[in-house]
Amino acid sequence: MYDTNLVLGGKEFTSRLIVGTGKYASMDVMRDAHEASGTEIITVAVRRVSLPSGESILDYIDTKRYTLLPNTAGCYTAEEAIRTCYLAREAGLGEMVKLEVIGDQRTLFPDVEGLLEATRTLAREGFTVMPYTNDDPVMARKLQDAGAACVMPLGAPIGSGLGIRNPYNIKIILETVTVPVIVDAGVGTASDAAIAMELGCDGVLMNTAIAGARDAVSMARAMKLAVEAGRLAYKSGRIGKKLYATASSPLEGLPDWTS
Amino acid sequence: MSVKISVNGKPMDVAPGLTVDALLTLLNVKREYTAVAVNREITRKTDYGAVMLSEGDKVEIVRPMGGGAR
Numbered sequence: 230m231y232d233t234n235l236v237l238g239g240k241e242f243t244s245r246l247i248v249g250t251g252k253y254a255s256m257d258v259m260r261d262a263h264e265a266s267g268t269e270i271i272t273v274a275v276r277r278v279s280l281p282s283g284e285s286i287l288d289y290i291d292t293k294r295y296t297l298l299p300n301t302a303g304c305y306t307a308e309e310a311i312r313t314c315y316l317a318r319e320a321g322l323g324e325m326v327k328l329e330v331i332g333d334q335r336t337l338f339p340d341v342e343g344l345l346e347a348t349r350t351l352a353r354e355g356f357t358v359m360p361y362t363n364d365d366p367v368m369a370r371k372l373q374d375a376g377a378a379c380v381m382p383l384g385a386p387i388g389s390g391l392g393i394r395n396p397y398n399i400k401i402i403l404e405t406v407t408v409p410v411i412v413d414a415g416v417g418t419a420s421d422a423a424i425a426m427e428l429g430c431d432g433v434l435m436n437t438a439i440a441g442a443r444d445a446v447s448m449a450r451a452m453k454l455a456v457e458a459g460r461l462a463y464k465s466g467r468i469g470k471k472l473y474a475t476a477s478s479p480l481e482g483l484p485d486w487t488s
Numbered sequence: 489m490s491v492k493i494s495v496n497g498k499p500m501d502v503a504p505g506l507t508v509d510a511l512l513t514l515l516n517v518k519r520e521y522t523a524v525a526v527n528r529e530i531t532r533k534t535d536y537g538a539v540m541l542s543e544g545d546k547v548e549i550v551r552p553m554g555g556g557a558r
Binding site for chain 2: 249250251252253256259273274275276277278280281285286287292297299302312315316317319320321322436
């Protein structure tokens, strides 16, 4: 079936699965999981270089093949997040950023006021802003109006693996904005990713569900298939839900067994 | 005589007139995918050779690391 590509910041992507780089058992496992996921976009944190300077994560990510997506994880104010994006740009990581402004340590829910402010500033400065937000359709619209290149509502708290807790809000967000909608956070297993895509989301971003799985590499492949399956099902137009049965076989032509 | 600065939060004594470029060489830090800020101001790569560090400067050297996603 014909499908369009995911477009972010003028770049086209065939894969609709964005993956992370945290919590892997080893760098080799991470590299193999990235390969198995079929991803084209990999998100990375920006942190202090450990001194003396040692191995770099980029020894395990082919930057010619993957688009790097620096993120502002760990930033609690708009100012910190904006500075991190500037640092990322200066480091040569490009202008596409996964913007996080965290509002609470325990839930890691976004501080949407700071998020909106940072989105506005960064969009004006030419960044392709991909904000991690809550599942509020009103905030999604505000982020779009502020210049966000997409909106990334959480399915459930970061790293929780609880899945898509409020599919109805995600559905309303999809009807509210015209920019791509990418579910970021909360996916636990393949069916969660498939549900997000079946709702009509444009992509899914995940880390822990892959990195934390007993076999990260095979889970990465499961996620690739789930995202593809969910997308295909969405594009194919599912049947309506009915309370009672509808026979699949014709009722005419039944042999008569009555005596 | 030396100049006291901090690099990624750690105190360090360096020679007077040390540039950002020389500091990176001293610390054996790769330039690729690395960014530097001195006292919260980002130093452009093209300015590494011109910016000299002075007493009390706070230097941050960052690069991509694993993590920061769900």
